[in-house]
Amino acid sequence: xxxxxxxxxxxxxxxxxxxxxxxxxxxxxxxxxxxxxxxxxxxxxxxxxxxxxxxxxxxxxxxxxxxxxxxxxxxxxxxxxxxxxxxxxxxxxxxxxxxxxxxxxxxxx
Amino acid sequence: xxxxxxxxxxxxxxxxxxxxxxxxxxxxxxxxxxxxxxxxxxxxxxxxxxxxxxxxxxxxxxxxxxxxxxxxxxxxxxxxxxxxxxxxxxxxxxxxxxxxxxxxxxxxxxxxxxxxxxxxxxxxxxxxxxxxxx
Numbered sequence: 001x002x003x004x005x006x007x008x009x010x011x012x013x014x015x016x017x018x019x020x021x022x023x024x025x026x027x028x029x030x031x032x033x034x035x036x037x038x039x040x041x042x043x044x045x046x047x048x049x050x051x052x053x054x055x056x057x058x059x060x061x062x063x064x065x066x067x068x069x070x071x072x073x074x075x076x077x078x079x080x081x082x083x084x085x086x087x088x089x090x091x092x093x094x095x096x097x098x099x100x101x102x103x104x105x106x107x108x109x
Numbered sequence: 110x111x112x113x114x115x116x117x118x119x120x121x122x123x124x125x126x127x128x129x130x131x132x133x134x135x136x137x138x139x140x141x142x143x144x145x146x147x148x149x150x151x152x153x154x155x156x157x158x159x160x161x162x163x164x165x166x167x168x169x170x171x172x173x174x175x176x177x178x179x180x181x182x183x184x185x186x187x188x189x190x191x192x193x194x195x196x197x198x199x200x201x202x203x204x205x206x207x208x209x210x211x212x213x214x215x216x217x218x219x220x221x222x223x224x225x226x227x228x229x230x231x232x233x234x235x236x237x238x239x240x241x242x243x
Contacts, residue, residue, distance in 0.1 A: 057178035058170055062141040065181045106137040 023101030063093030119154035132243035180209030
């Protein structure tokens with residue numbers, strides 16, 4: 001469960017939103033704040049990218065796929081592990097998908 | 110981990126149950142672990158690749174949409190049995206257009222779906238390390 005601005009949102013045991021339609025920017029900020037991360041424009045680029053990816057394919061991409069797809073769509077300077085792990089130290093697949101309101105990526109353990 | 114040739118054989122209709130969705134999840138997981146993954150669609154499984162499905166109206170997941178991401182997962186071999194298509198009055202033009210970047214051809218954008226005869230597909234089965242039936 002996650003409480004943001006007085007409203008309670010159901011999550012699974014690892015903190016992923018149960019309903020993708022519950023997502024808002026405030027929820028992403030609250031999840032990040034709980035991890036001591038302040039979301040920058042660089043974070044938002046990746047979160048927006050993930051939401052578009054999910055909208056198009058209905059898949060939360062595994063980290064290797066995310067890295068490659070980011071490289072192709074946002075540029076090589078962003079599509080590499082170092083850049084993405086700097087933004088999302090718990091793992092860009094898992095952590096960024098969670099902030100973006102997506103389910104846990106398929107293929108992540 | 111050694112790379113294995115794994116083929117997933119899909120025979121189920123896309124929305125009659127959760128088989129198509131389960132198959133896709135296993136495919137994505139094995140592809141994420143760098144295995145040599147191929148898909149085969151036979152019998153009613155060919156319906157999974159039909160263009161213009163609108164399963165959202167029935168609350169079902171649109172697997173044809175997710176297949177479009179297979180290229181990102183380096184799944185480049187999607188075989189469709191010719192006879193199964195023809196028996197259902199379908200042709201390649203009725204199927205979604207799946208693409209991937211071909212590493213053997215300067216990463217050129219390449220079609221993933223290959224029509225194959227029943228006979229050739231049977232031979233292909235015998236060359237896999239692992240076959241999964243869905």
